[in-house]
Amino acid sequence: xxxxxxxxxxxxxxxxxxxxxxxxxxxxxxxxxxxxxxxxxxxxxxxxxxxxxxxxxxxxxxxxxxxxxxxxxxxxxxxxxxxxxxxxxxxxxxxxxxxxxxxxxxxxxxxxxxxxxxxxxxxxxxxxxxxxxxxxxxxxxxxxxxxxxxxxxxxxxxxxxxxxxxxxxxxxxxxxxxxxxxxxxxxxxxxxxxxxxxxxxxxxxxxxxxxxxxxxxxxxxxxxxxxxxxxxxxxxxxxxxxxxxxxxxxxxxxxxxxxxxxxxxxxxxxxxxxxxxxxxxxxxxxxxxxxxxxxxxxxxxxxxxxxxxxxxxxxxxxxxxxxxxxxxxxxxxxxxxxxxxxxxxxxxxxxxxxxxxxxxxxxxxxxxxxxxxxxxxxxxxxxxxxxxxxxxxxxxxxxxxx
Amino acid sequence: xxxxxxxxxxxxxxxxxxxxxxxxxxxxxxxxxxxxxxxxxxxxxxxxxxxxxxxxxxxxxxxxxxxxxxxxxxxxxxxxxxxxxxxxxxxxxxxxxxxxxxxxxxxxxxxxxxxxxxxxxxxxxxxxxxxxxxxxxxxxxxxxxxxxxxxxxxxxxxxxxxxxxxxxxxxxxxxxxxxxxxxxxxxxxxxxxxxxxxxxxxxxxxxxxxxxxxxxxxxxxxxxxxxxxxxxxxxxxxxxxxxxxxxxxxxxxxxxxxxxxxxxxxx
Numbered sequence: 001x002x003x004x005x006x007x008x009x010x011x012x013x014x015x016x017x018x019x020x021x022x023x024x025x026x027x028x029x030x031x032x033x034x035x036x037x038x039x040x041x042x043x044x045x046x047x048x049x050x051x052x053x054x055x056x057x058x059x060x061x062x063x064x065x066x067x068x069x070x071x072x073x074x075x076x077x078x079x080x081x082x083x084x085x086x087x088x089x090x091x092x093x094x095x096x097x098x099x100x101x102x103x104x105x106x107x108x109x110x111x112x113x114x115x116x117x118x119x120x121x122x123x124x125x126x127x128x129x130x131x132x133x134x135x136x137x138x139x140x141x142x143x144x145x146x147x148x149x150x151x152x153x154x155x156x157x158x159x160x161x162x163x164x165x166x167x168x169x170x171x172x173x174x175x176x177x178x179x180x181x182x183x184x185x186x187x188x189x190x191x192x193x194x195x196x197x198x199x200x201x202x203x204x205x206x207x208x209x210x211x212x213x214x215x216x217x218x219x220x221x222x223x224x225x226x227x228x229x230x231x232x233x234x235x236x237x238x239x240x241x242x243x244x245x246x247x248x249x250x251x252x253x254x255x256x257x258x259x260x261x262x263x264x265x266x267x268x269x270x271x272x273x274x275x276x277x278x279x280x281x282x283x284x285x286x287x288x289x290x291x292x293x294x295x296x297x298x299x300x301x302x303x304x305x306x307x308x309x310x311x312x313x314x315x316x317x318x319x320x321x322x323x324x325x326x327x328x329x330x331x332x333x334x335x336x337x338x339x340x341x342x343x344x345x346x347x348x349x350x351x352x353x354x355x356x357x358x359x360x361x362x363x364x365x366x367x368x369x370x371x372x373x374x375x376x377x378x379x380x381x382x383x384x385x386x387x388x389x390x391x392x393x394x395x396x397x398x399x400x401x402x
Numbered sequence: 403x404x405x406x407x408x409x410x411x412x413x414x415x416x417x418x419x420x421x422x423x424x425x426x427x428x429x430x431x432x433x434x435x436x437x438x439x440x441x442x443x444x445x446x447x448x449x450x451x452x453x454x455x456x457x458x459x460x461x462x463x464x465x466x467x468x469x470x471x472x473x474x475x476x477x478x479x480x481x482x483x484x485x486x487x488x489x490x491x492x493x494x495x496x497x498x499x500x501x502x503x504x505x506x507x508x509x510x511x512x513x514x515x516x517x518x519x520x521x522x523x524x525x526x527x528x529x530x531x532x533x534x535x536x537x538x539x540x541x542x543x544x545x546x547x548x549x550x551x552x553x554x555x556x557x558x559x560x561x562x563x564x565x566x567x568x569x570x571x572x573x574x575x576x577x578x579x580x581x582x583x584x585x586x587x588x589x590x591x592x593x594x595x596x597x598x599x600x601x602x603x604x605x606x607x608x609x610x611x612x613x614x615x616x617x618x619x620x621x622x623x624x625x626x627x628x629x630x631x632x633x634x635x636x637x638x639x640x641x642x643x644x645x646x647x648x649x650x651x652x653x654x655x656x657x658x659x660x661x662x663x664x665x666x667x668x669x
Contacts, residue, residue, distance in 0.1 A: 015531040317516025319509040
């Protein structure tokens with residue numbers, strides 16, 4: 001009987017193609033919206049997590065100022081001193097290494113090519129606190145570091161723009177007023193979590209940068225590596241106390257520096273994107289329910305409009321359950337068809353939007369399966385009422401219906 | 403559903419013998435295909451109740467061609483609805499092939515219709531936007547025939563009504579006469595015992611009407627019992643038995659002594 005009903009339902013859908021399409025439109029949009037939102041949400045979360053973990057975990061970033069993008073007003077808090085770096089490295093338990101950073105920008109020139117880039121001065125500890133392997137060449141020696149030699153390790157973007165396909169290690173190029181030997185090339189890291197190309201950088205010993213670029217011994221930023229055995233929160237608290245003391249901040253005053261735990265940021269951002277994903281999904285889910293109501297609407301209209309047809313079927317010898325099943329199957333087939341079209345549409349939308357947003361294309365099987373399942377359930381739930389109404393019709397009245 | 407089907411399984415063979423039909427009620431109605439005894443039907447309740455049938459006794463023998471006539475409100479449509487198992491009497495009994503139809507439920511009556519009855523309506527009642535073949539197939543689909551059998555039987559039925567070449571046309575592409583032929587093909591495709599026709603020529607011009615009546619006469623000769631409601635004496639003249647209704651009762655029963663052809667000048 002189900003086979004028969006299926007044939008009948010398909011025929012009836014085919015007879016009213018436009019109406020069938022309009023009926024399913026709500027489901028199509030609902031399913032597409034849910035799948036797209038959830039998938040993009042997952043892709044964003046994954047992307048954020050990956051970006052942040054590329055900064056390295058178990059790392060504390062210590063900066064002057066009170067947080068990201070601190071607005072104007074008041075004098076700029078002072079940078080850190082080399083002695084601060086020493087103090088943190090020596091006095092706080094659980095600190096594996098402290099990498100000071102001094103930053104500047106300059107134009108790098110090699111033969112005909114020039115490229116404006118970031119100059120990052122640091123110590124060898126920089127490569128200890130975070131994993132950033134070299135693609136070629138070597139790190140600088142401690143002699144080179146303490147002597148402030150003009151040796152450079154360049155990011156891949158700089159390599160591409162200056163040296164194209166040629167060999168970079170062993171070449172000499174100019175950066176600002178400094179003539180610099182390339183001793184190493186870093187492996188590719190990609191986009192940073194908050195925009196910006198992490199590979200667009202020239203790394204030199206901090207002394208070189210301080211002497212030749214910034215002109216001070218100040219340290220802009222410290223990366224503090226934390227031992228696996230210690231919690232980042234404890235170390236963070238230790239650094240805060242130490243720096244407050246060293247920067248003579250009296251009790252009751254706010255810190256004039258900030259410490260970011262990358263793992264904490266990662267967790268916070270992940271939970272934020274997850275929450276946003278849930279909210280948007282809920283909204284999309286509502287559209288799915290509205291789509292279901294749309295199906296019920298059209299099916300009810302269709303039962304009224306097809307009263308005579310139902311009368312014919314009953315006169316011919318259809319039993320009530322067959323009429324019920326036919327309308328139910330029609331509703332389910334319609335909504336599942338809408339589900340399939342919605343899924344396809346979602347893949348297109350995900351492809352387009354993730355390309356636009358620089359996200360990786362993600363296919364999440366569960367959410368596709370769930371959305372499809374929901375569309376089928378909607379067909380049953382919202383198809384049942386109209387179907388029962390059709391099955392309850394009296395054949396004589398139905399045949400007389402105009 | 404299966405249980406319901408089992409309840410309607412019939413012992414007697416279905417061969418309807420074209421005999422000299424007699425519409426007069428025999429005492430027990432045992433040899434009649436259809437027997438109504440004291441059938442009443444009322445609509446509404448209490449003071450506003452309307453009694454459409456006031457005790458109809460009627461036997462219809464297998465193979466007869468019966469025309470039912472009468473003014474509107476005489477009870478002929480109600481009788482046809484009961485005979486078509488679409489409705490049940492309020493009182494009395496209706497025997498059809500040994501079943502007491504008034505005791506059957508909705509679905510059991512639906513199965514009786516499916517197996518033994520075919521319907522032709524005044525307004526053709528074909529499914530729109532559906533080919534003639536698919537329309538004719540419909541009862542077979544409900545009966546559960548396989549695709550191949552469905553197709554063969556439906557084409558055979560269409561051939562019988564002379565429309566096999568029009569199988570892929572939808573009702574909108576067919577004339578009224580052709581539509582009614584498709585409807586007749588749909589009614590006979592299951593080889594029913596009884597064909598119920600409710601004013602089958604009501605929407606057709608006289609030429610098409612005669613064609614339809616000739617077709618019904620042919621089918622009747624092939625063994626199908628035909629029950630037809632009409633208010634046109636010309637059409638009733640094709641029948642062998644004419645039952646006149648008046649005020650909810652059988653007024654009189656006439657016999658046309660011809661072999662399925664109308665007598666010149668009417669009955």
